[in-house]
Amino acid sequence: MLDVYWFCFLGGAAFAVLLVLFDTIAGGWVDGIFDALPDAAHPILIAGGIVSFGGAGILLTEYGSFGVWTVVLLSALAAALLAIGLFFFYVKPMSQAENSVAYSMKELEGKLGEVSVPIPAGGYGEVGFTFGHGLVYHTANSDDAETIQAGERVLAIDVKDGVVTVCRWSESYPIHN
Structure with missing residues (x-):
């Protein structure tokens, strides 16, 4: 034995x-x-x-x-x-420990961001979101095809094919920042 x-x-x-x-x-x-x-x-x-x-x-x-x-x-x-x-x-x-600074694009939904490159009506711009201690920028379009100027606050409502669909921010929307 x-x-x-x-x-x-x-x-x-x-x-x-x-x-x-x-x-x-x-x-x-x-x-x-x-x-x-x-x-x-x-x-x-x-x-x-x-x-x-x-x-x-x-x-x-x-x-x-x-x-x-x-x-x-x-x-x-x-x-x-x-x-x-x-x-x-x-x-x-x-x-249970954090082992990555990576995030899923789906995590953007419901996050508050700021337009860094204006979003023209029916076109694409860029929005910055805060994740952890840094900012991440993503291509974005407007949900109702209206122009959104740089510096405006927006809410991410959907992510599809790497593009974040956003709307102007309103305090009536829940946010997950």
Whole structure:
């Protein structure tokens, strides 16, 4: 049984190291693959559980005077406790952390912006929106095909094919700034 514990310990450790190295080399897309999995099935939890099962099994077998099934049970308990700790102190907080300054064009809907390049009737101009600490500019047109001058406040009401449809801002509209 000691061979099984060593296999779990070394195999789990090798898996964890390879996972981190491969993800670093691949530019982070490997971690994105695992986003589809529930947080409880995160590879770090699985690797950590296997490593701790193997490590506890080795220690309890070598330095304890327990029976085979007691060692298996205590090793499984150690693995579960470590996985639970990893979940609450690493996986869950990291899954809720901001990891990108990117945004979806659909997030513009309902945002208040300012016209930077006038929008002619039936044509296109440019509107700036605040995201985080910066401004983003997008091609825009008017919802009712009227001219909107530079400096006017507008409300984004739709995004289609990379163009933001806006209307003049009115305090009666809800905004999400």
